[in-house]
Amino acid sequence: MQTILVVDDELGAIEVVATALEDEGYRVLSAANGRHGLERLAEGQVDLAVIDFMMPLVDGTSMGRAMKADPAFKNIPIIMMSAVGESVVRERFDGYAAFLRKPFRISALIDTVRRVLA
């Protein structure tokens, strides 16, 4: 079973994404900010990180950069998600495999996850 880490500061967003991924047979870990997300990564094998862009304490781009700088995590693919456009995100961090603009359909999330994990 593949494990996906979902990092988002909004409780509702985590619930929706986690439930949808669990329904597809993935194991899901969650975190409310980048700092917590990096701690969860260290807990075990994660195959994919789905990370929100704007979060308190440590934001999505900082978490992404930290992952790419750490040999233990640098190969974990990242899907960035945000309510703002991709160009804004890419200016700050471009080390992600895919981008999802909020709000998105569950089907778009599942398609993107499958594509990145393929």
Place this chain on the structure above:
Amino acid sequence: MTKRDDSVPSLARLPTGVRGLDDILHGGFLEGGVYILQGSPGAGKTVLANEICFRHAAAGGRAAYVTLLAEMHTRLLQHLRPMAFFDESVIPESLYYVSAFHTLEGDGLKGLIDVLRREIKGQRADLLVVDGLVAAQESAPSDREFKKFINELQAHASASGCTVLLLTSGLLRHVSAEHTMVDGVFELEDQLFEFRNERSLIVRKFRGSGFLRGRHSFRITDEGVTFFPRVEAVFASASQSDTLSDAKVSTGVPGLDKMLLGGLPAATTTGLVGPSGIGKTTLGLHFLSNSSPAEPGLMFGFFEPPARLCLKARHLDLGMTAAVQRGDVEILWQPQRENVLDELAHRLIGAVRRRQVKRLFIDGLGGFLESATSPQRMSRFFSCLTNELRALGATTIFTMEVAEITGPVTRVPSSGVSALLENLVFMRFVERDSSLSRLLSVHKVRDSGHDPSLREFYITDRGLHVGEAFAGVEGLTTGVAREPASAAAAPPPVTPDV
């Protein structure tokens, strides 16, 4: 628009940038202050707070918007996107959205204050919004702990110079700890008046600053939020001193000018009272047709759109269209919809100021009366409005429609307003010889004599003309002219109650 009646300490301000709000707050929030913005769901708190953030960012500031148990950011931004102030380019560099609800759930108020402190520092924010204060209050183990949270937040805000807005759906029915501690409390309402709603703001408290007191209306449109400071507060005293003058302003009708011994006294307010169809607007078109670059004119009307007015003027051989094209006259039409009384007044005053209008024709008083949600304020409202128009040097004519087409007119419509009018002119229909004639009379003129005779007037394709005094009949003010021989059996003439 700004008029201050209290001395204001010279503390640095954080302007809201929201139209009208900085006038109410005498320049904006005080930097480093903590303010509560409260109101029931749908009152407009979130839109207002977001507009303040976007305008702050547009002005070079930095803001952080922290939600607790509130609308999700994705939906929030979707709702804001159509608004004129929305500018995605300021996100996230100058405006940052985060949720701290997880932190509140996991680490309580201590964790929350840590997140807020870090966001202020990390984003270098000089404006922080916390949306959903009620969630923090509910998670506090005691009132004392919540007070400590507010106190700590105040300390961080003050030390960092970051202004904090706390949004809550709680109302100030019971004064609670946070209300006594914070620097200001601003209450938004969306009140129902029979079939229509009107939004308003009341500043309950604004420590260290003067502000305009009372209830101020506001609208939310695609342009954002616009406040209309209450006329009685903002124009409590006129913005400039009244210039006394003996000058007269022609009405554009020579016969009426003669009755007024030269015209209307400059910078005074005239009530033109009469039934529908008598010729009030026609007289106003004469008045405006005499506008010039030295005496710009403004038609502020509720009933007839500009094209129809120009056509009407053309049928009367009055050069309104040319005057409009030259820029000597502006026509501002207020469609009959759910207007906000103070919005109308600010639009009117703004238009008078913009072109330094000297000839103002308002058609008519009823448009203002119908917009009022509180009729009891009308007398004071008109007093402040007409004082300001007078101070701006505008010679103003208001039309005032009476319901009776014929018959005696014993009172002007809207009690309390007539006393504010310096000049009063009546127009009425009179039955004579089985036909209707038009009658014109001047009832009062400020500091001036006038011809008190009852004159017949005519409207032809050459405009409005005042004729001679009615001769050989009496009882005209009852609406039915009589031969003098029957006078003994007739009721006495009725004098208008002004």
